[in-house]
Amino acid sequence: MPVLLLLDENLSEQLLPSLSARFPDSAHVRALGMGGAADSTVWDFARQGGFLLVTKDEDFVTLSVLRGAPPKVIWLNIGNADNSDTLALLLRHAEAIEQFASHPDAGFLALAFAPRAG
Numbered sequence: 001m002p003v004l005l006l007l008d009e010n011l012s013e014q015l016l017p018s019l020s021a022r023f024p025d026s027a028h029v030r031a032l033g034m035g036g037a038a039d040s041t042v043w044d045f046a047r048q049g050g051f052l053l054v055t056k057d058e059d060f061v062t063l064s065v066l067r068g069a070p071p072k073v074i075w076l077n078i079g080n081a082d083n084s085d086t087l088a089l090l091l092r093h094a095e096a097i098e099q100f101a102s103h104p105d106a107g108f109l110a111l112a113f114a115p116r117a118g
Contacts, residue, residue, distance in 0.1 A: 003101045006051035009035055012083050022094050046071035064108040073108040
């Protein structure tokens with residue numbers, strides 16, 4: 001079963017075409033008409049649609065701890081990274097994302113850039 005990603009509005013819609021080969025049928029909240037929607041609305045949509053919610057918003061991590069999965073949350077702790085760095089991070093961790101999606105107990109996955117040397 002393919003892993004479906006739902007990108008939160010704090011991420012660019014331009015990421016979707018490059019993610020589609022690895023994560024087909026993924027979506028973006030703005031493309032679904034949910035730009036500016038309350039976190040609870042996005043949460044419920046992700047839960048009902050079987051999406052992993054990808055976000056830079058720590059509030060969704062809190063919801064994950066309080067409510068439990070689904071949906072599962074992928075939290076990108078990356079600040080104001082550009083699209084190419086964000087895309088590279090997600091693709092570099094694609095296997096970990098797929099394993100996370102199938103893990104019965106995991107509620108959120110935090111991804112960040114490796115510390116820079118020296």
